[in-house]
Amino acid sequence: MAEEVKLFRNWSSPYGLRVLWALKLKGIEYEEVLEDLSNKSPLLLQYNPVYKKIPVLVHNEKPICESVLILEYLDETWKQNPLLPEDPYQRAKARFWAKFGDETILPTIRLGALIKEGKELEVAILSTIESLKYLEEELRGKKFFGGETIGLADLALGWIAYYMDVLEEVIGVKVIDQEKFPLLVAWIQEFSNIPMIKKSWPPRDKLHDRYAGFRRAALGEETPK
Known part of the structure; x- marks a missing residue:
């Protein structure tokens, strides 16, 4: 099955930017969805109903929230160019x-x-x-x-x-x-x-x-x- 990866972020947030960097560093193909935080999309609210914030990574329809947790998820799922050391x-x-x-x-x-x-x-x-x-x-x-x-x-x-x-x-x-x-x-x-x-x-x-x-x-x- 082809991997489907979407990143919900907005243009100015440093939190979404760090996820974008990780995706690029690991060479992961993804679709970017830029959110207007004054008018949040129904999809963002669906994927992050608790905090209603960006960034959200959606991998094969499974949403992961909170930027550092997303980085760790990416590192555990895609092993190339590791973000965390082995020690x-x-x-x-x-x-x-x-x-x-x-x-x-x-x-x-x-x-x-x-x-x-x-x-x-x-x-x-x-x-x-x-x-x-x-x-x-x-x-x-x-x-x-x-x-x-x-x-x-x-x-x-x-x-x-x-x-x-x-x-x-x-x-x-x-x-x-x-x-x-x-x-x-x-x-x-x-x-x-x-x-x-x-x-x-x-x-x-x-x-x-x-x-x-x-x-x-x-x-x-x-x-x-």
Whole structure:
């Protein structure tokens, strides 16, 4: 039976992007369904009735939700170009950093600094910098978080390589610089130069306008669109 793979995502979400990268890395043929999250399709609601969110991977009509779980499913189903190492300890570490990025770094910058100003903005920036120091240390002696090749942690943290610069521009504060984070900057360059990564980023201007709109709305400057 032919494999049928569909990816439900939207244009701006870093969560859907990491699944797209995994599909491309493994050479899996798939159909992409771009969702308008202000008017979610009946299919999305059918496939993810609990959270009603993207991304959703549908493999032979079986839906899998939550981006990191989707990455693990892809890795277990398609063995080529593995995302997780064989060693159980290294596998656990990869999962840890993926979770750390989603639960610690992304919220402090996107749900913290992006919608704060004044002292609260300073606190959020300092918190983000402290978290990034752990990533800098983890990269010591390595090209990627996965070692010499990109793995699950790199895909999960990959948003940093593009979205962070956009967020920095919107809030007017530089968070990742060469002096503080030389290893992280080197990783960003290596990761971003991979052709499938470079071709997949959303339009920068459009993404900037989206986050700038969120910021203005959160600060009471306009109604969100």
